[in-house]
Amino acid sequence: MEGSSSCSSMLSAPRQPSFLLSTLERLSNTPCLKLSAQEAPPVAVIALRRYLSEQAVDQQQPVFYSYDVTVTDGSWRAKCFLHPSLNHLVHTNTLRTGSDISVRQCSYVYNERRLGCGYICVEALVCDAEKSALLPGVDDIRSLPVLVKPGMERSMLLHSDVPLQPDCRHYLPLWNNDDPEGDIWMSDSPSSETVLDVSKVALLGGLESYLRYSKKPYPLLVKIIHKSRLRYYGRPGLKIHYPYQAYFEVADKSGIMSLVLWNDLCPEFYQRLSVGTVLYLQNYALKKSYSNKSRPQMSHYGMTNFTSTEISLNYREPAAVITIVSPKSVQPQWGLPEVSYQFTSRSELENLPGDYVCDVIGLVTFAGRVERVISKGNKGPDKYWSYRWVHAVDGTFDQPFILELFSTSHPEIFGHICPMTYLVCTQMRVCKVEGSQPYLSSSCGTEIFITGYHKGQPYVGDPRVKSFIQWTKTLKDNTVMQKSTVGGYYCYPHPPRFFKQTAAKSPVPLVSAADLKKELETLQYREHKRVAIQGWITAVRYTEAPRSSETQTMEGNEVSDDEQEQVGPEQQASPPTVKQTFAGGSLSPSSDRSSANILKIKNHQSETTPSCLNRGSASSKRHRNTHGREEEEVDQGQVCNAPFWEISGWSIQQQELSERLCQGGLHQDSIFRKFVFDERITLMQWSNLQPGQWTSEPIADPIPPASCPGYYQLTILGINKQMAVDAAFFPVGNVGDPRAVGLPQDPHNNTMLSCLSSGFLFPLSGAALPQPGRRQQHKRCPSRS
Structure with missing residues (x-):
């Protein structure tokens, strides 16, 4: 082990004294590799990253997740491991990005299973100001050198987008498990322009015979007509580096079948595949479907739905070959069906039965704050879902859609839902509760699109979508904005006036x-x-x-x-x-x-x-x-x-x-x-969850005062x-x-x-909510496509 007290010669030392640099030097010269201090200058938290823990056998209380915290003193930045005893500070958002902390105790930990690797472990800290006093003086965080112990430059790899703990390959989102997180998720790879041999392709309707006789099937040529959110099934001890699963519904001229993307293929392909994408699949596997699996509603296609068999795409055994066909190369003679939707208006919602599945489009008038709820029936590590409540009007009724939207593995969309945007939600389930108006709840098969993401989507040509767009052109922005709101505590459906305790499991338990x-x-x-x-x-x-x-x-x-x-x-x-x-x-x-x-x-x-x-x-x-x-x-x-x-x-x-x-x-x-367009960035930051990484963007304006x-x-x-x-x-x-x-x-x-x-x-x-159902003729200023 190296005992040098200087940092790597690869990096030029900053001029001003550095607390992080002096701490690393002292740790290098300390026999026990541990330091304690009652007083320490503050450092700013610029990143908090979460990942699945390596389960320790001797732990009385299991710790399912670990955290890496990246800090800076204005001269250097260092990614440190957060001791598990401090995890509760992250759980309660006490330790968060953009704030200052004082490190009271830390140690240096060598990776015993990897040569030339080690990191600082923060064992005790004090959270200081809510907003960092140090960060406003830093021009570019990314330009600051990374602190590495001399002779351990290989640790630079661990200070990139990889967790500090050995055998951990990727990070998870800070607040849920269902969103892509990190640089491993590819999204910009071009589709194939190569000439495909489609003379011998299998049809979905004939795949069950291949499964029955264990024959190797011909390639498939299919179109994606439905995409579900990611499912993360990782747990301590599971020897799978990327435990992800994603379901798609694909179709050809013979019918519809489920397709499953497994493990390592999810980071490579999930964000590159969308509804309407045409795939040429080779070396795929066929498996029997789970009988109790929830399925999206596809009856409006009027095609045969093959539910007993599903297509599995694996990274190995066998290694699937996935070719994304360029839209220019798609031929009409292939007979691939057009993507279809079943849009429902607000005026029709009252007459729909419970659990009916539909698609909706509306103009957002309320975007609630993002909250979290623990997954029901989860037996492994704690799993939280992120969700928010949204109101949207469509011009057919005097009340808006009430939408319960869970994160759909597209955080760039979910985190930017705000009033004055066009919102499209697919595969929404009708929920009816006595004493409250019906509302719509998203499912694992729901996709969400907002202004800026509609271009090229198959639904843009739907007659109901065109009718909605024409109606919005008759509105005045100021009229809608005056009735638009953001954030706050929102609970729906409303509690009953009289509480009844029944034998069945109640959604609201009576507790001591x-x-x-x-x-x-x-x-x-x-x-x-x-x-x-x-x-x-x-x-x-x-x-x-x-x-x-x-x-x-x-x-x-x-x-x-x-x-x-x-x-x-x-x-x-x-x-x-x-x-x-x-x-x-x-x-x-x-x-x-x-x-x-x-x-x-x-x-x-x-x-x-x-x-x-x-x-x-x-x-x-x-x-x-x-x-x-x-x-x-x-x-x-x-x-x-x-x-x-x-x-x-x-x-x-x-x-x-x-x-x-x-x-x-x-x-x-x-x-x-109240929603104010010029303050929308501030309001969105306020209503969203605390970000896992701090960005040196211009300081947001103060939150507008509350109407209370x-x-x-x-x-x-x-x-x-x-x-x-x-x-x-x-x-x-x-x-x-x-x-x-x-x-x-x-x-x-x-x-x-x-x-x-x-x-x-x-x-x-107060004045009534917007009356879109009257379809009054107003002039609309900006276009929203």
Whole structure:
């Protein structure tokens, strides 16, 4: 092992002193290869990369994923291994790119199975400022030299796009497993212009006979008519370097069959294959299909679907030969079918049965923040799916499509969904829930396209797509933009007013207070869970948010508590505000009860029907994550003057609690923002997940202020009176709130209980959402193709 204290001569040393360089020198001269320091200058995190761990036998708690963290001190950059004990800092987004950290303990680790390789392991650190104070002074991160121990220049290979741990070949996305990540994924290879011998090709309809008699089949000439997202099936101990799988549906003149791309072929071909691509396949394998495999809906083609057999393309045994045929070389006499779609309009959605599969096109008016949900029934490493809620209008109905969109292995599209873009979603499943409007959910076979990605897609000639494009040309951009929103907490379908516990497995489980505590403690960054608890509301506090020009506009109709006694009947009929509901003045034309009476009635009813508090408990889970961008809370203002109510004896009773959870306010990230076209980059960054790599792009503008007149903080006492939960409640008060879409707006008397059970103030204030169904003739400015 080399003991030199200088860095590689291949790299010219920077002029200014370097903390990273001095650290490597000290590690080289330390007998135990370990350093500790109480104080250390900050370094900036410029990359966080995740990959499957090598499972250690002696670990009591298995660690499924490892992380490489790349840091810079402004002079050098170094890729280090993050000790597994620090993984939780990544899980909660405490350790994130674009921030500064102070390394308190590190060591140097030699690769015992590879010559001339080693790396720094960060074993203890302190996360400093949310935004780095160091990075703004760095002009070009890529120009900084990479720190390598002298004599170990071979480690330069490990400091590229390959994990530091031995036997690991590739990185995974930071927040899910289904997106391509890294330079191994090819996308720009040209199609073949070679002359193909199509005199002897097999038809899909005859492949079952080859499988039956184990004969080597002729080549195939097929067209891709459907593409599914990637599936990653890696787990510790699996001796497969690229454990990926991707399903396609291919067709020729005889019918349709599934094609599976396996393992090493996925990085090479997945991003190069798209719907409409023609393939010439040789040396493929035939296998029997899984009987319980979910399949895309292909009935609209009117062709035979061969479901008992599937085509397997492998990297070896046998090594498949895949030729992508140039569109110019495709001949009509081959008889390959045209790609077909089954677009559904919003006006038709109400009459479609549940689980019906369709395609949709619409103009985006709301793009929710990207969240994560853990995969159901996952027995291996924790697997998270990324998803977001989207609203889109198509000009046929006065309500938008409500779309639940999961990542489709195309992050360049999924991360750029924003209002004012044309959105196409294929293979969407109709979901119907009692008490809510129908919505559409994506599946593993869904593809998503937005403005900038429509050119050349087979659907551009579909009559319904052309009709939609003509309608959008009649709209005014400003009219649509004024009703468009981004981000915020969004939960659909809406919780029922009355919680019913059934024998069947409920999508919203009823949990104990102890289980709720565990759920909150294990909740990861942007992870979404829905649970129900039983309890009593023991205290309510109204907090008025800081006023901005936007907030004042929303509260233009609000009157103070004193003024409410003087207003006339016509003024009383105006929509209520959040504060008025708490104060309990003239909450509706027929209500003249005092706030004390309302709260007494509310408290009595909450004790008799505690399960109605499901909405409040569901909201509380978003407030647990005190790390990352979600830690910023709405200013609680002058708490001493805030309207407040509690049950008698609560001040004494709360001293006997064993624990109190979620003491905090409403997070800024939980409130939607109005969409402004000039601020779209900032808004997209804010609503997307924290990136795994920092880029030296111009600093984004500050996030626009939230439209939040105020909110309630409820204290819910567990049914056994041992634990209490503080939960923020922000009722829908304006039709401009994206949560108002699909909300059953049954009249109620605006008591606290009725607002909690319904989720909104009655009636909602503000102008109506865009009325695309009227197809009013307006002039549209920019074209969107």
